[in-house]
Amino acid sequence: MAWHLAQAFEKTNHHSVLEVYSRSLSNAKKLTAKLYNAMATNKLDFSQSKAEVLFICVPDDAIEQVAAELKLPSGCLVVHTSGTKPLAILDIIKGVKIGVFYPLQTFTKAKAVNFEKVPICLEANEKALEKVMEKLAFTICENVAFVNSNDRKVLHLAAVFACNFANHLFTMAKNILKQEDLDFKILQPLIEETVQKAFANGPEKSQSGPAARNDIKTIEAHLKMLHSSSLMQSIYQNMTDSIQDSHYLGKK
Amino acid sequence: MAWHLAQAFEKTNHHSVLEVYSRSLSNAKKLTAKLYNAMATNKLDFSQSKAEVLFICVPDDAIEQVAAELKLPSGCLVVHTSGTKPLAILDIIKGVKIGVFYPLQTFTKAKAVNFEKVPICLEANEKALEKVMEKLAFTICENVAFVNSNDRKVLHLAAVFACNFANHLFTMAKNILKQEDLDFKILQPLIEETVQKAFANGPEKSQSGPAARNDIKTIEAHLKMLHSSSLMQSIYQNMTDSIQDSHYLGKK
Numbered sequence: 001m002a003w004h005l006a007q008a009f010e011k012t013n014h015h016s017v018l019e020v021y022s023r024s025l026s027n028a029k030k031l032t033a034k035l036y037n038a039m040a041t042n043k044l045d046f047s048q049s050k051a052e053v054l055f056i057c058v059p060d061d062a063i064e065q066v067a068a069e070l071k072l073p074s075g076c077l078v079v080h081t082s083g084t085k086p087l088a089i090l091d092i093i094k095g096v097k098i099g100v101f102y103p104l105q106t107f108t109k110a111k112a113v114n115f116e117k118v119p120i121c122l123e124a125n126e127k128a129l130e131k132v133m134e135k136l137a138f139t140i141c142e143n144v145a146f147v148n149s150n151d152r153k154v155l156h157l158a159a160v161f162a163c164n165f166a167n168h169l170f171t172m173a174k175n176i177l178k179q180e181d182l183d184f185k186i187l188q189p190l191i192e193e194t195v196q197k198a199f200a201n202g203p204e205k206s207q208s209g210p211a212a213r214n215d216i217k218t219i220e221a222h223l224k225m226l227h228s229s230s231l232m233q234s235i236y237q238n239m240t241d242s243i244q245d246s247h248y249l250g251k252k
Numbered sequence: 253m254a255w256h257l258a259q260a261f262e263k264t265n266h267h268s269v270l271e272v273y274s275r276s277l278s279n280a281k282k283l284t285a286k287l288y289n290a291m292a293t294n295k296l297d298f299s300q301s302k303a304e305v306l307f308i309c310v311p312d313d314a315i316e317q318v319a320a321e322l323k324l325p326s327g328c329l330v331v332h333t334s335g336t337k338p339l340a341i342l343d344i345i346k347g348v349k350i351g352v353f354y355p356l357q358t359f360t361k362a363k364a365v366n367f368e369k370v371p372i373c374l375e376a377n378e379k380a381l382e383k384v385m386e387k388l389a390f391t392i393c394e395n396v397a398f399v400n401s402n403d404r405k406v407l408h409l410a411a412v413f414a415c416n417f418a419n420h421l422f423t424m425a426k427n428i429l430k431q432e433d434l435d436f437k438i439l440q441p442l443i444e445e446t447v448q449k450a451f452a453n454g455p456e457k458s459q460s461g462p463a464a465r466n467d468i469k470t471i472e473a474h475l476k477m478l479h480s481s482s483l484m485q486s487i488y489q490n491m492t493d494s495i496q497d498s499h500y501l502g503k504k
Contacts, residue, residue: 061469084470104442106460111449117441145438154432157474162425162439163446164461165491166418170447171455171498173414180406186397187414188451189369190356194415195422195447197363199440203423208358209416215312218336222409231494238487239417245483246423 001081002057003031004107008115008140010035018051045071053136055101056080056090067092077132083156086149087123099124099133102152103141106163115140121147121155172232204246211243253333254309255283256359260367260392262287270303297323305388307353308332308342319344329384335408338401339375351376351385354404355393358415367392373399373407424484456498463495 006017017038022028028040044066046054053076058066060082067090072078078093079101090098100123105113120137122144124130130146137144147155170191174184197206210218219240226232258269269290274280280292296318298306305328310318312334319342324330330345331353342350352375357365372389374396376382382398389396399407422443426436449458462470471492478484 059465060467084473104438106442106445106449106458108449108453108458108460111453113445119438119441143441147434151432151434153473153477154428155434155438157477158425158428158434159439159442160461160474160488161421161428163442164459164463164495165487166421166443167446167450167455167459168463168491168495168498169413169418169421170450171459172494173410174455175498176406176410176413180403182399182403182407182410184454185451186356186371186407187411189371189395190358190411190415191418191447191450193358193365194419195443197358197360198419198422198443199437201360201362202436203419203426206358206360207416207419207423208360209412211416211420213311217313221336221405222412225405225409231490231497235417235487235490235494236412238483238490239420242424242483242487243416243420246420246427 001103001107002055003109004113004115005055005057005081005103005140006031006038007034008113010038012139019046019049044069047071047073049073049076051076053077053079060085063089064092072096077129079133083121083159084153087125088149097124097126097129099129100149100152101133101137102147104155104159116142119143119145121145121152123148123152172235207243207246209243211240214244253355253359254307255361256365256367257307257309257333257355257392258283258290259286260365262290264391271298271301296321299323299325301325301328303328305329305331312337315341316344324348329381331385335373335411336405339377340401349376349378349381351381352401352404353385353389354399356407356411368394371395371397373397373404375400375404424487459495459498461495463492466496 006020009016015036017035019039019041020028020031021041021044023042025040025042032038032040056063056066063080063082063085070093074095077097077099078090079099080090081101083102087098087100102121103118104121105118107113118141120141122133122137124133134144173187177184223233223236226236258272261268267288269287271291271293272280272283273293273296275294277292277294280294284290284292308315308318315332315334315337322345326347329349329351330342331351332342333353335354339350339352354373355370356373357370359365370393372393374385374389376385386396425439429436475485475488478488
């Protein structure tokens with residue numbers, strides 16, 4: 001997250017990143033090497049810093065501890081970037097303004113992110129601060145939403161289904177194809193069309209396949225083909241039941 | 253299928269569709285109204301037809317019955333368009349050439365299909381016929397593969413996971429968001445990036461989320477949030493287990 005966010009800010013707000021913290025100084029330096037004028041550090045003491053905003057980009061469970069150890073100039077703004085943790089987790093830091101700055105995207109170091117299209121979900125506990133954060137977010141993206149702590153949790157859960165789990169279905173499909181030396185790429189147009197349709201017509205309206213048309217013979221044949229993995233059979237059966245529940249519900 | 257296929261052929265091979273059959277004449281006429289010179293019929297007697305190729309585009313379980321009733325000029329080519337049925341299901345038709353012409357795409361009447369990008373999976377039982385079918389397929393698309401009956405079944409199973417089930421995950425995500433009046437569209441950049449990454453790096457390499465990083469607290473919180481649906485809990489748990497199985501397997 002820090003890797004992509006720092007570079008996005010540096011790109012649109014030149015020389016805007018002043019310091020990069022990591023527990024490991026050499027990791028911090030890998031990022032500062034990509035930036036114009038930022039200093040790497042492994043100390044959480046920013047009391048002398050001229051920075052106006054501090055981003056906490058650490059694993060969810062480390063946020064509280066980092067927040068407790070931070071030393072900051074009074075009046076600066078501290079935000080975390082987590083989809084699951086509430087704003088209030090930062091209440092522990094006294095004398096500063098707090099917020100949440102959650103880019104709804106999947107990050108891996110190896111792949112550059114085009115932030116323009118990433119929705120950034122913001123939360124602040126005062127109106128004046130919302131304006132400041134909105135302005136900040138708009139410097140790197142075009143799509144900003146205010147989402148409170150509860151809704152952000154719901155959004156994160158939805159993203160787990162729509163992205164993490166969908167990606168795992170792609171892995172399962174790839175593994176099924178590999179057994180017969182078939183190339184996963186053959187599914188690309190179909191998957192892309194599925195996504196396009198889901199947003200054009202609504203996914204509930206474009207559901208197709210054996211479950212949706214209650215094609216019992218094909219369902220049984222598929223379960224038989226999956227005999228070597230009871231977990232895959234169970235996923236197939238659950239997804240089929242769930243499609244049928246919502247499909248017939250939609251038609252009632 | 254007939255709806256899209258007939259229009260695709262008509263577009264690139266002008267006036268190439270001669271007859272359209274449906275049990276209901278008025279349904280057949282809806283399609284011929286879109287074509288230049290085709291005749292609608294509700295009889296399966298094509299013995300006087302000048303057509304060189306006949307496409308059977310009916311539900312999988314109706315193929316055998318339609319094939320049994322068909323009357324055809326000898327020597328013509330009959331193909332079915334099913335992902336799950338073997339070529340041999342057409343053996344019942346005597347005195348004709350048989351094949352499979354399976355476009356790997358999801359079709360709904362309301363949405364036009366750009367066939368150029370659709371992979372068409374072909375099967376024939378003689379080499380000379382393969383050439384003919386390949387030429388025919390290339391008139392409407394750029395992506396042709398020969399896939400035998402067994403592999404086509406495997407491909408169809410993979411497509412159920414990667415498309416039908418993935419689409420249902422999108423529906424579940426949409427329903428989760430709806431409870432808090434959040435718009436499904438907010439997930440679009442994330443889903444599109446997930447698909448792009450899956451094909452750029454492989455889905456097994458881009459798996460992220462609480463299951464992949466074994467974030468037990470978040471997994472437990474999510475299961476609690478799903479308390480009103482034991483089926484969704486079960487899908488969440490199974491997908492999490494399966495991600496963890498393959499994730500740790502990949503790292504061993």
